[in-house]
């Protein structure tokens with residue numbers, strides 16, 4: 001395993017993760033089958049799985065078998081799926097398609113989509129508290145991490161900041177733009193890496209370095225997403241091209257221009273790679289490859 005080239009390592013993480021996710025059942029109660037169907041419809045719709053794979057690789061980096069963190073990696077993907085279902089609702093982005101398929105509310109109705117999203121949060125906590133191996137302190141650390149990256153100072157707060165500046169014709173103070181994405185997208189990506197590290201028993205220095213790497217990776221991910229949105233790439237799965245800009249949201253392209261946004265993405269990628277330099281003696285090749293993949297996806 002240690003000698004696997006990094007591309008092979010991602011493939012292996014992905015295979016193991018997909019198998020685990022596919023095997024998850026949330027209820028055996030026949031009367032709740034429609035809810036379970038709605039949850040599995042969105043969960044198994046073929047996302048990139050960036051967050052759980054990052055969690056698994058972070059665990060490996062700090063000496064734990066990636067399989068050991070599967071319940072927490074899955075919990076992270078459940079929370080991510082929850083955010084996508086709610087983001088697509090008529091009250092938010094009002095999107096009809098996601099990952100090339102009708103959104104949850106289009107297929108199951110709005111009430112069921114809201115509830116399927118809500119149910120993911122409880123199931124994520126169950127995975128961490130019931131199925132995750134580790135000390136109580138480690139599992140509490142995982143819960144704390146995900147609570148803070150999804151709450152007011154995380155994803156929900158980021159969504160509110162984003163809503164508040166929608167309609168401003170795409171203009172925003174660059175500081176506010178960075179802040180929105182640090183909360184809305186960056187926090188969960190950073191937590192994904194930290195959760196793997198916490199469960200592997202990483203020390204303070206290791207946690208600090210992996211957090212810095214993942215913060216820059218998350219930023220790069222968002223900037224590239226905005227660039228792909230602006231140029232109408234099919235890489236931006238299921239989202240209509242120009243969607244965010246059309247809604248009058250500030251994006252890295254509307255604020256910095258296309259070339260400026262590409263330069264910001266390069267700089268974030270560069271900082272992510274530099275952060276890996278602080279993990280001397282560990283095999284960071286897969287994480288380096290991930291940063292480059294995120295930077296160059298779709299181009």
Ligand code: GRG
Pocket residue numbers: 046047048049050079082083084086087092099150151155156159184185222225237
């Ligand atoms: C669920 C805690 C919680 C909050 C709800 C709706 C909402 C509040 C927040 C929205 C957060 C959001 C949609 C952020 C965007 C993140 C983002 C870049 C999504 C696309 O991620 P990818 O490209 O998607 O990883 P795939 O399809 O590959 O999984």
